[in-house]
Amino acid sequence: MKNTGEDLSVIIPAKNEESGLRKVLPLLKEILPHAEIIVVNDGSTDATAAISMKYGATKVVSHPYSKGNGAAIKTGARNATRETVLCMDADSQHDPSKIHMLIGKYYEGYHMVVGARRRESQASFARAFGNGLYNRLASWVVGHKIQDLTSGFRVVNRKKFLSFIDLLPNGFSYPTTITMAFFKVGYSVGYVEVPVYKRLGKSHLSVVKDGFRFFLIIFKIATLHSPLKIFIPFALAHLVAGLGYYLYTYLAFYQFRNMSLLMISLGTVIFLMGLLSEQITALYYKDKI
Known part of the structure; x- marks a missing residue:
């Protein structure tokens, strides 16, 4: 019997993502009809908030200005009421039909399960190379193989997630931090290989600026980890x-x-x-x- 979301809060950070939400939210409602769906409107200038309510979000929490992807995830986690949290993007890159694969793995006894992107799913050669480098560096630091350090598609225990919330940066590198922190304290982290599709709308990620920031975050967490x-x-x-x-x-x-x-x-x-x-x-x- 498939999980219909009774114990699940879905957190979707969204900045000017009305086109993606029109596609993602109806699919989510169909796949997880009883889940709590929280859209965090991160200072959008389009109709993100209105579209979210129209297409079935349980809650829409709006930031008065853009604080960053990590800040939106933290806001969503603080407002979630269910035991388990699913984080996913609003731009339709993450396929809602794969959610049950992550949930199934999670209930095998993991504290966090990450949707690991296939190599062919990387947005560009530069992204693929950079992510591969981050994965190898982080794997060396934590002493475990990390298949995808930066994926934002993941299921995690809410209480354990909140215990590290003071460590999480406000930008796109929150997945890096939470993954390495979980390994540090010995929590179980699992991976499920999933496809990632071309996003709807413009990316808010800068390869150069955010790539350098990822390296700084890895070294910062490395000094906290080992x-x-x-x-x-x-x-x-x-x-x-x-x-x-x-x-x-x-x-x-x-x-x-x-x-x-x-x-x-x-x-x-x-x-x-x-x-x-x-x-x-x-x-x-x-x-x-």
């Missing part, structure tokens, strides 16, 4: 450089120069900073479980 994985390579680089320079100056000039001492000292300090960060991280996450 600081030593970030600090140790830098510490080793300084220590090896310092010892190597010392060996060179000793063999060539029979001297121990200040630069060697500086590099070795810097390496030691960076390593100790990593240890301290590891302890601070442990204290931060101990109340999140």
Whole structure:
């Protein structure tokens, strides 16, 4: 028997997405007739709010100005009343017919299930390359394979999601943050491969600006997740450089120069900073479980 949404809140962030909502909302109502559907109108200048109400949204929460995709998701999570939250885009990229695949996986015992995009579903070669790089970097940090770090199509336990809400950025990189945070505390994260279709309307994502921001977010969360994985390579680089320079100056000039001492000292300090960060991280996450 398929889930009809009695325990599900659907959160749809929307900024000038009236064309996509005309297509998505009727499909959602058909597939999940009893779900709570929350459209967060993120400062739209078109008829997003009116279209949402017309086509069956349970709630429309409007921001007075655009705060960002992540901020809209956070608003939706705060206004949701059901135990489980489904996040999806309003631009028809996410196929509502695949929702039951995510829900089915979720009820196998996962705390979050992500709709992982197929390679051919990526919007462009640059996006595909960038997302692949993010996935590999994040997988190294968390020690688990991450199939899709940035997908906004996901089912998650609402209470566990809200426990990390203070970590989530207001921009498009909220999926990155919540995924890595869940791995940090040992929650179960699953993946279901899904197709993603061409969006209706104009994308609000900048490949260059938001791509650089994603990298900053990954490193930020990496230092909150496994600081030593970030600090140790830098510490080793300084220590090896310092010892190597010392060996060179000793063999060539029979001297121990200040630069060697500086590099070795810097390496030691960076390593100790990593240890301290590891302890601070442990204290931060101990109340999140």
